Amino acid sequence: MSRIIATAAIKGAYKEVAEAERVFNETLESAGATAKVELPNTGYYLPIIYALTGHKVEKVEDMAKALELAKDLLPPVPKARHWVPYLGHALDAGIATLFAGEIIEGCKYVTNPPVDDLWLGAADDVIMRERGVEFVDGSAPGFCALVGRASTPEMADQIVVELLQKNLYVWISGHVDGESIAEQLQQVDRQLGWDTRIVPYGKEMSSAVYSLGFAARAAMSFGGAQPGDFTKILRYNKNRIFAFVLALDYVDEQKYAYAAGAINYGFPTIANTKIPDILPTGVCTYEHVVGSVPEEEIVQKCVEVRGLKIQIAEIPIPMAYGPAFEGEVIRKDDMYVQFGGNITPAFEYVTMREMDEITDGVIEVVGPEIDDVNEGDALPLGIVVEVAGRKMQEDFESILERQIHHLINGAEGIWHMGQRDIVWTRISKKAQAKGFKIRHYGEIIHAKLINDFPSIVDKVQVTIYTNPEDVEKWLATARQAYRYRDEKTAGMTDESVDTFYSCTLCQSFAPTHVCIISPQRLGLCGAYNWLDGKAAYEIDPTGPNQPVKKGDCTDPVKGEWPAISEFVKEKSGGNVENVKMYTMMEDPMTSCGCFECIVAFLPMCNGVMIVNREYSGMTPSGMPFSTLANSVGGGNVTPGFIGIGKVYITSKKFISADGGFKRIVWMPKELKETLKEQLEKRCQDDDVNDPDFINKIADEDVGTSEEEILPWLEEKGHPALTMDPMLM
């Protein structure tokens, strides 16, 4: 009976709002009205309140209005007889609860941040953007807000592994009688944290606002929804982020109240206890509340209720498999055997064959198997993958080869790093005990390549060498191929091709954004270069990567091709009329929200700064990355700002119409360090020809405002200062 739920949720909301008021007054007392309320590194304040009402909570006193908003939403408790409609009321009570929850958690960040060895508290914007990309490309279809406690720690683990196998994030909040699922998982040594996609937010139920706040931020940063546009933000979540609440054990009034909040997002609740069902659909895609589902069947039921289709290739290995396991770390003590990592030679090599040259599904291990070695040993490794397909091309070899890293890593209990001849991989004791063999590397590669690339891959044959002689012999062949490929791609320029590729993958989140990928400008997410675009098109000819014929060029300096502008106009639904590829000052390309870096014009310095999303400090543009990202993302055209992939920085086409590489006046130290080698190499190029240029780029140690860095740039004789004015 829904009335029971509505009654419980509304009562729960009253209690939570009262608690928020108590905590708020206490914080007001102890920290003062003007104390700052800051969740870690975010441009979204208390994100649910900000998203749904546009109200910014920056200081403790700002919470007073938020509290009023929550109170205004509190509806009457349904009567036992002759009641008036309660669904709308219960949903309002849910929102009031979320506002209250954010006030409670926000106060914790004022006085005592809710973070310890187990609980992580709020996710910052770096994580949100990095992980948000997975929601964009579909590698994570959504998240499970897991609350309560399982019948046993083993059952908790089983449920979590099942969720991870479906590529879902597992976000944990709340407890029953002081025992939480996160603690149960600790007992069975499950690794928790963002790397493993199992995120313990907090033990109090109010920490559920971190899940829903993440979802609200995703709508604003990727969906281009404006703060306060609650209709769009919530509908975005209903139709894009396939999340749900899985409640184990007793559901009390407080949990009902938070569940009512989640239903506003289109996130249903599925429980293993006997709670009343709400079966009709509409606010959620399907049922709103389903109870009495046994723990063994609950994950499957959740997926069904949320309306989620998850395609999982059957991988014939004795371990669980899914991208969620990629972040798992195998420490030395947990390792059974390892390969590569400068301990032994190891490489991976994909090569193309004619259709009649290989037999699909043949997997061979040449040399010792896992049963032939002792615990803690290291073996050499050569993985040679021969691929044939009617539409296979030589250019795709490297693309398939690069897949191997995450394909192998997807297996539970296996760890993998690097590519080509710098790979390092470990098989854990746990995996060995469950019967994992070296040949299973081949099984994974075979199954996944056939499954993920059906239009270019028809046959896959894998040979794994574990004896030194064969590894050495094949390594020479592989290295020859690596070099050949590098030289081929290095020589590729925008002028050398007649077709660019589009990427509208992110339109699911940023409906007006269109990436144009050229050989010298990769996608702003850093994940798709021109070859990837080409391959993706072959793999899925109607997919988000489409060839765009360049046609006539009307402005080779600014990079303007009418045919490309026309394409972008059509694909952006008429929102973006023109695109110029090589300038950020006039008709720059749009940004979805997944950019690795933001380039921003600095007028005083007559140059640009670049900030990467991992850098959370202030920048000379006057905004940290998170704030910058809000104005640049969401498919907007913002002259003076562009989102880019890191590799583009050292491209000869990097804002070439605006003066190019030499315009860079500021970068965070860490970014400079990461790109050091490429930057140094770029400094040697003819068009830069200033080996010392890298040392003329300021960083946060020099300053985080234009005023601070300008004298330093003058002192260093930075070339940008004497170049033509960037702003015409």
Added chain:
Amino acid sequence: MAELEEMTACEATLEMLRKAKEEGQETAFDRVQQQKGCAFGEAGSCCRICNMGPCRINPKKPDESRGVCGANIDTIVARNFARMVAGGSSAHSDHGRAVAETLIMAAKGETTDYQIKDRVKLLEVAADLDIEIGDRDINDIALEVGERCLAMFGQQEGELAFALRAPEKRKEIWRQRGVFPRGIDREVVEVMHRTSIGVDQDYENILKGAERCALSDGWGGSMIGTELQDILFQTPVPLESKINLGVLKEDEVNIIVHGHEPILSEMIVLAASLPEMQEKAEKVGAKGINLSGICCTANEVLTRHGVPIAGNVLQQELALLTGAVEAMVVDVQCVYQGIGQIASCLHTDIITTSPKAKMPYARHIEFHEDHALDIAKEIVSAAIDNFPKRGKVSIPENTESLIAGFNHEYINYMLGGKYRASYRPLNDAIIDGRIRGVVGVVGCNNPRVKHDDIHVRVTRELIANGCLVVMTGCAAQSVAKAGLMLPEVAREICPQGLWEVCEAVGIPPVLHAGSCVDNSRILMSLTAMVQEGGLGDDISDLPAAGCAPEWMSEKAISIGEYFVVSGAAVVFGVSWPTLGSKNVTEHLFEKYNEIYKNSWHFEPDPEKMVGKLLTLIDSKREALGISAKRERVLYDMAMRRELEI
């Protein structure tokens, strides 16, 4: 003479009919026996338009005679039908005009008794009328809204602004056929002109005039009435109240408001609650002032203030016969002259208030908006003064609870709360088959059929067959008295699917949506269902229909006509006023299907009426491809990208 038990399905009514019989008091239930009805009139084939007649044509031999002017039966029947539409439309529209005038006075500050109570609704209406909002003063906006609405009555050209709210496809149909209403008064005048002697003598063309006139009611006069009343008096939200003659109180001053316009009754509600009035009542030995309503005024003050309802239109005389009513305050429409006669034998005052509506045996206290509260106080005082004059009192015990106050805006809210308000759950429930269809059961009472009986039987059967029922007018009151407007009913009567929906939302399966001008709310709800998506792209695609099982007023004909022309199938009971002409009837019953994608139907038998409604609904479900159980679609990434955000 028929047995009293055959006359009504309402226990309280039966009790009072027995009393009337004992006391020799005459009511509509008696007079209907005396008035056998003229066969020509009933068939619509009597023409009284000029003084060459009256001309009557025998429907059984239509080709054998013509009117003096040569008019054939088709022309005569069509004229009479069109004039019913014009009459109904003029009633609703004149009501709407009065509300517009009151809004203007309130906005100008010419009366302090009325204010803008619903700012949100005002801004919504202003936006629909393309009126600038910005940071303008609320009274400025209200003034412009009022003036724009008032101007619609005298508008001569163009398209009526509220009619632009209809689905695109429907508007195209109107434009194609040339029936898009121009101005409200103009369409009424034109029908009157066209149907006068020697003007329009092509029945199809006459009906076309009626179609346009009806639209100017539903999307004009009635809609102005509803929308501006909401602005002045607040858009209703669901509340609990009581209904039937048992709400009258033996120990309190009973005042009944009766008629249609809430402008006066709102003030009576306020006046009756004033301490000075309460004190005055106590001084004459009453425990308080008990306000209740009859007919559509009752619906207005019920849905906004929870004022209980004494009964529907056929109970107006019976309420007086309790001897407990100090005053019955009436304004316009559906006020039987018979109440004067009865009141003359009792202590009761019939107080007429409108300069448009006076009657014998009544006291006239004319109502003026500029000192509305003072007049209301005068009326309440007059009632109090009557209390000591009471004779023997006998009030039936029957009362029933009901939930009332649903409308387009609240349906939107109740299905998703403030942040997710939408019609999606309703459309989903229809697509899923939890709700088979939506039926509007509306209209009057008519003593030619068993009072309340057909309403209750039709409604009960509809909800038992999975239809959500929306009601207005006296029909709503019939069903409320039978206890069907309570949320608990869903579990007892409805099939699993409809019960699940009622349970999820907390609604009764029968929704009380207000008075007869509030049928415009149903137009808005149907349009919202179309716009929400998944149920076709016009009102005519929806698995929805309307019926008026006990209709009597020509207002019902206007309402039915605007629903049909707006794309909804409509079934009327009792009798049908065009049966004299095969051509006119075929045009309304069949040809309309081609023109408006739905048509009129006539079926007096309640079971067959339900059968007809269900068949109509099922055929729409079939056409939409939702007659089979909906499959659960699981979404992969590519499919999610297709979803609208």
